[in-house]
Amino acid sequence: MTEAKRAPLPHDFHPPAPSFTVASDDIEPGEVLKDAQVQAGGNTSxxxxxxxxxxxxxxxxxxxxxxxxxxxxxxxxxxxxxxPVSVTELPAGAGSGAFEGLPSGALQARNDAGSKDFTGAAPPPGDGPHRYVFTVYAVDSEKLGPGDDVSPAVVGFNLRFHTLARGHLIGEYENHG
Structure with a gap:
């Protein structure tokens, strides 16, 4: 990836916060995403x-x-x-539009594809490797504030002021197509 393509991570625009451990059986940090996390291969969170x-x-x-x-x-x-704070893991597929696997009370905002679910990796063919940053935020309130019909930017705005700590995993995917 060229230096111009190394865009900042979303947390780079937020105040520093302590880190905590995030792990997954589906993502190896810095490695290629599995087919299940790719739009054409499963579209599964x-x-x-x-x-x-x-x-x-x-x-x-x-x-x-x-x-x-x-x-x-x-x-x-x-x-x-x-x-809820009592939930410290989400199963594969929790981000489906059916909301199966999400705990009661959890809200999914619209993603940039316009749907309230997980949309798998789908970079344009030949665009080089893309990073997929999965971040878990520890929040200082039970309810972040906005409803589920807001943009990711509104959620990010609220997270900026309510994050106690965060942890993340980064996988990559390139469409050679």
Whole structure:
């Protein structure tokens, strides 16, 4: 990937925050995403689990962002928030539009494809490798504030002021197509 393509991560625009551990059986940090997390191969959100977040955490948010999308503003693939503090993992497929696997009360905002679900990796053919940043945010309130019919930018705005800590995994995918 050329230096010009190394766009900032979404957290680079937020105040520094402590980190905690995020793990997945579906994503190896820095490795190529599995077919299940690719739009043409399964379009399935990965299983995620987390630990080591601050004791004062009251809820969580999970996002997936491609900073390398050729849009000038990246591409939000998944935005879910108001996950109860008692939930420290999401199963594979929790980001489906059927909301199976999401805990009661959790909300999915529209992604940049316009749907309230996980949209798998689908970079343009020949655009080089893209990074997919899966971030879990520890939030200082049970409810982040916005409803589920907002843009990822509105959720990000609220997260800027309510994040206690965050952890992330980054996978890559390139469409050689």
């Amino acid at each position: 990965p299983a995620l689990r987390w630990e080591g977040f601050p004791a004062e955490t009251k809820s969580f948010a999970v996002t997936c962002f491609d900073p390398d999308a050729p849009t000038g503003s990246g591409f939000w693939h998944w935005v879910v928030f108001d996950i």
